[in-house]
Amino acid sequence: MDKRFPIQDQIEMLGAMLRGRVITPAQADYEALRLVALAQFDTRRPAAIVRVATPSDIATTLNFAQATDLPLAIRAGGHSTGGYGVADGALVIDLRDLSTIDIDTAARTVWAGAGCTAAEVTHAVEQRGLIVGFGDAGTVGIAGLSLGGGIGYLARKHGLTIDSLLAVEIVTASGDILIADNTNHADLFWAVRGGGGNFGVVTRFKYRLQPLPAFTGGPLVFPPVPEIIAAFVRLADQAPDELTAIAMVMPLPPAPFIPVEAEGKLAFVAMMAYAGDAEAAQKALAPFRALATPLADLVGPAPYSSLYMLDPPPEMRGMVAVRSRFTKDFGLDDARALVNAANACTAPMSMSQIRVLGGAHARVATDATAFAHRGSRFMVSFLAMYGGGPDEVAAQERWAGDAVAAVAPVSDGTYVNFLGDAEARGLASAYPAATLERLRRVKRRYDPENLFRLNTNITPA
Ligand SMILES: Cc1cc2nc3c(=O)[nH]c(=O)nc-3n(C[C@H](O)[C@H](O)[C@H](O)COP(=O)(O)OP(=O)(O)OC[C@H]3O[C@@H](n4cnc5c(N)ncnc54)[C@H](O)[C@@H]3O)c2cc1C
CATH class of the missing domain: 3.40.462.20 (Vanillyl-alcohol Oxidase; Chain A, domain 3)
Known part of the structure; x- marks a missing residue:
């Protein structure tokens, strides 16, 4: 990106490079789209909201944020209690349009887009007599919830949401689009199960589904x-x-x-x-x-x-x-x-x-x-x-x-x-010392410059 152009012009240029949409304060729906679920963050005015449509949109936007030094906020369901889904002057990556739900009934798995809410995935899978547990509110995003753990109504029967997580597709700070699971990037897969949005932007989550006949x-x-x-x-x-x-x-x-x-x-x-x-x-x-x-x-x-x-x-x-x-x-x-x-x-x-x-x-x-x-x-x-x-x-x-x-x-x-x-x-208080140390080492590997820092931030070791 050419830094000689005013930042708003550079943001417009970003829009031309994406399949998704860039919403700036000049656009009619900016006022509605900048809001998150909790009203105490209503005064925050981001530089732009990027409604990404594909993982490569995310990679392009991450590259842009690094080139322009704009702060970066990631938003899925928008229910962060810390208000991390919006910040003054930030570029907000809004994942709401990544909302596909691909169920494999025979294998009892689902790949769900990071823009889905808990209710959307629940409704889709329960029609087939299957379930994955999220939290107590249907409006909460599966993404933020899963990245922190996910404590809900199946905690005693099937564990946390992350205990049903089989894989994620994630775009890292360097723009790589990876699948992380127990065999590929296992350190990253360990970290995203509780470590929050510190390690990259997850585009899709693959969950194990459990039968729920009654x-x-x-x-x-x-x-x-x-x-x-x-x-x-x-x-x-x-x-x-x-x-x-x-x-x-x-x-x-x-x-x-x-x-x-x-x-x-x-x-x-x-x-x-x-x-x-x-x-x-x-x-x-x-x-x-x-x-x-x-x-x-x-x-x-x-x-x-x-x-x-x-x-x-x-x-x-x-x-x-x-x-x-x-x-x-x-x-x-x-x-x-x-x-x-x-x-x-x-x-x-x-x-x-x-x-x-x-x-x-x-x-x-x-x-x-x-x-x-x-x-x-x-x-x-x-x-x-x-x-x-x-x-x-x-x-x-x-x-x-x-x-x-x-x-x-x-x-x-x-x-x-x-x-x-x-x-x-x-x-x-969220992580015991040994867990935090391990998280910081994973952070150093996947986000050494701490690009993803508007969150409960784990700094690189
Ligand atoms: C009314 C209410 C009820 C709740 N009930 C429960 C509950 O029963 N059980 C429970 O476990 N939790 C519960 N929570 C907490 C909830 O899990 C967190 O607030 C969670 O962060 C919300 O996720 P979100 O996607 O909606 O939020 P967002 O604000 O969109 O995301 C929160 C943060 O997570 C990170 N993030 C989100 N998506 C991604 C992604 N795809 N890639 C990388 N980083 C990402 C970002 O740092 C982002 O700022 C509740 C919250 C509320 C407000």
């Missing part, structure tokens, strides 16, 4: 009583691997199955997911139902994708403060702290959440992937969803920080995909 799931809603929560967590920890629960204390949204007098009040909403035979599901669920009289019980045979029912509608788009922590224990005092945290939150919507891990997630060796929290049986997370100015941002960030410190005072590590942009010590 599924039982949905919300089981209880009063937010610490004794019920602690007993629930104990049961979920001892349940068969088929059963994974993500449960939270949250204000009840209006819904046909919620008694009007309970609307807006706190409840313990346990999303139950049983991946297996319907009769065995009823047996496994019985002790949970016996804990107390549920305020609502919508757990029944359903498509797996029905679990995305708590996705906020687009009109509720707002700011999100988030903190998470892995823990080895969760008892009655922790349950009390969880309820206290929910009570203390002033945001219109919040989730004080406990995920019960163990099962297949725990059977993967700690050093098998760059996600190293296999020994943690639980993850607590706090999310406040709100609107307002800087004072409100500070208040909600403080709430989330205080909440996590009260429920899990001893840090057993943090989930890299739930690091907020306010968490300065994020990297050290």
Whole structure:
């Protein structure tokens, strides 16, 4: 690229070199396309958004970013809690148009484009009686989620999303388009399973699919009583691997199955997911139902994708403060702290959440992937969803920080995909020292100049 031309002209020239589109502030859809899922990043104005159409578009754009020294942001589903999918003055590589889904039913695998959301891939595979587990929200991108680990409703049955990952196609900083798997570029394949977007731009993910002939799931809603929560967590920890629960204390949204007098009040909403035979599901669920009289019980045979029912509608788009922590224990005092945290939150919507891990997630060796929290049986997370100015941002960030410190005072590590942009010590808590060192060596090999640095950044060794 000829540096004598003004940068906007150079960006226009980039557009002429691509199959995809370059969107600059001069274009009508720039204002809509610069936005990401979390509204606290709405003020950010990138130099351009590059809607790439092919891996070679990505290679060309990477080359351009290096030649022009423009900061580079990578965006897939746009749900980064650190806001890494958009930055002032940056070139944003937007992967949304890489959305092909190629299912090989006989081999039980799928190649899914990095622009797909969790719901899109789930809907496509479940029609064939197959499944791969993502997270609890259908709108989240498979790309960012997979690169951090992917903790969802099949964690106990089939492990994290990365435990079903067989290969990636990735464009590295040098513009090479590689397939990384257990035999080719195995170091890179290890690093992208938990190390985030530090090593290149993944264009496609190949997942192993599991048969899912029957599924039982949905919300089981209880009063937010610490004794019920602690007993629930104990049961979920001892349940068969088929059963994974993500449960939270949250204000009840209006819904046909919620008694009007309970609307807006706190409840313990346990999303139950049983991946297996319907009769065995009823047996496994019985002790949970016996804990107390549920305020609502919508757990029944359903498509797996029905679990995305708590996705906020687009009109509720707002700011999100988030903190998470892995823990080895969760008892009655922790349950009390969880309820206290929910009570203390002033945001219109919040989730004080406990995920019960163990099962297949725990059977993967700690050093098998760059996600190293296999020994943690639980993850607590706090999310406040709100609107307002800087004072409100500070208040909600403080709430989330205080909440996590009260429920899990001893840090057993943090989930890299739930690091907020306010968490300065994020990297050290997301990776144990040995994992981080190994990641830094892989980084040196594939991105020695740290081109991919707008992320939870792993610097080259
Ligand atoms: C409402 C909500 C619910 C969530 N629920 C869960 C959950 O249940 N389980 C869970 O595990 N996580 C969950 N998350 C966290 C989520 O996994 C991360 O926020 C993830 O980064 C989002 O991915 P994305 O593609 O949507 O985001 P993006 O903002 O597009 O991507 C995030 C970052 O990942 C990197 N990246 C993304 N795609 C690529 C790529 N193709 N190549 C290279 N780098 C890339 C980039 O650094 C990018 O900035 C949730 C987040 C939200 C906001």
